[in-house]
Amino acid sequence: MNRFLALLVGLTVLAGLVVGVGCKKQSAPGSEKIKIGFIVKQPEEPWFQNEWKFADQAAQQYGFELIKIGAMDGDKTLAAIDSLAANGAKGFVICTPDVKLGPAIARKADSHGLKLISVDDRFEKADGSPMEDVHYLGISARKIGQAVGGHLYEQMQARKWDPAETAVCVVTFDELETARERTEGAIEVLIEKGFPKERIFRTPEKKAEVEAAIDATNSLLTQHPEVKRWLVCSMNDNSVLGAIRALEGRGFNADTVIGIGINGTDCINEFQRDKPTGFWGSMLLSAKQHGFQTAEMMYQWIVEGVEPPLDTRTTGVLITRDTYQQIFKEQGLAE
Secondary structure (H helix, E strand, O other): OHHHHHHHHHHHHHHHHHHHHHHHHHHHHHHOOOEEEEEEOOOOOHHHHHHHHHHHHHHHHHOOEEEEEEOOOHHHHHHHHHHHHHOOOOEEEEOOOOHHHHHHHHHHHHHHOOEEEEEEOOOEOOOOOEOOOOEEEEEOHHHHHHHHHHHHHHHHHHOOOOHHHEEEEEEEOOOOHHHHHHHHHHHHHHHHOOOOHHHEEEEEOOOOOHHHHHHHHHHHHHHOOOOOEEEEEOOOHHHHHHHHHHHHHOOOOOOOEEEEEEEOOOOHHHHOOOOOOOEEEEEEEOHHHHHHHHHHHHHHHHHHOOOOOOEEEEOEEEEEOOOHHHHHHHOOOOO
């Protein structure tokens, strides 16, 4: 009897070990963190640093692993997608260095079975039309531009500038859809409010950078030495800053220039100068929405099967030298 009991106990313990081993095997996959990639085209830029910052917050909240990669050209972008797949990622968010890479990025994602969300810049087909079948979270570019145009006109009126002595410098970068929408939106509102159409001057820049905008603006100023006061707009802060630098080189200042940028992250040093410059304000875009929300949507798509909308758009808020610190705190960009 004692031998029987000992044998029974032994079998029970053995069965428990077998069950325990079986349970461990079942729980192991669930204990592994979901991996999500976040690829950006200019990792050194404050905007993308903030996107990553807020995507990290989503990773902490939901318990997934965020893999951050900077990819500045097409080869690095496609290699980054291969790397994500090799590391077990289930999907990725990307701001592509070139919107025309869209079809190649989508094919690469499909080949690895990775879910894909495009952020900031929308993918384009070979004919330049948007890839509407790729999930996208971006800026309401025309509305942002319209807000810029509206604020420029309001400031001009507040200062009682004579439109006959004033002109608009629009630094354009029409190669990018979102850039074109922003500048066209600003022009549209200025004309609607009564600004003379013939005094709105477009000047193209070769790159969306400060130096390129300086060159573009200098070319325009040479053609119009008669203008006494300028309103300035473009696709982003840096392009407006470049225009401001060129205008300062011709003797213009905060009393004769009103410039409004877009992004709100590349103009802080300008606001912190001892004296105000012609860079009056910027439309602050929501890096939190673009970083946190896209990462959150990707996680919910992977884990819960909740597919995000194909097209999600965000807007912005005006910041100036006097208001940016408080608004940054409200947006989670400063302590």
